[in-house]
Amino acid sequence: MSRQMKVLIAEDEPSVADLYKISLADRGHEVLVTSDGSECLETYAKTTVTSPNPEARKFDAIVLDYNLPVVNGLQVAKKILSMNPKERIVFASGYVVDTLTKSVSELGRIVELVQKPFEMEGFIDLLEDVAVTRELEELNVDVKRIKDMNPSPEQLRDLLHGLKKIQKGKAL
16 A cells, blocks of 8 residues: 545535545545535635644645636636645546636646546545656646647647556557
């Protein structure tokens, strides 16, 4: 097993949130679950700012449902990244091309995406894979160039396909 991670999850579907929490906890990870974007931001701010122990303040990943109530996932990501630009954001979405398009244009970076529905085992493997995060950080250096090219939806789909290859570590 990889090292213990601390994961913040924003998911408004209670059964999905429970599945995240149980599955991650079974692998030894600490999980904080919130049910809407506003609660997620409050939890993030409270945890990262008020904890006296600097290590306790850090999250290894923030998992956001794209369509959160109160404050949507994209706005939550934008706010979290304004507080910590290095934070690892993973969107769980049924609308991956739309999520990718908006994350590049509004966040100015590529975020990790997982298309719903997905197998929990594969999702946890993705979260635990630090090498993927490093490769994505390298890709984020060129996000400005991607935005400047004003890519078509087809080009974004190709980019998404490439990102999935990186995540899986092999051709699809």
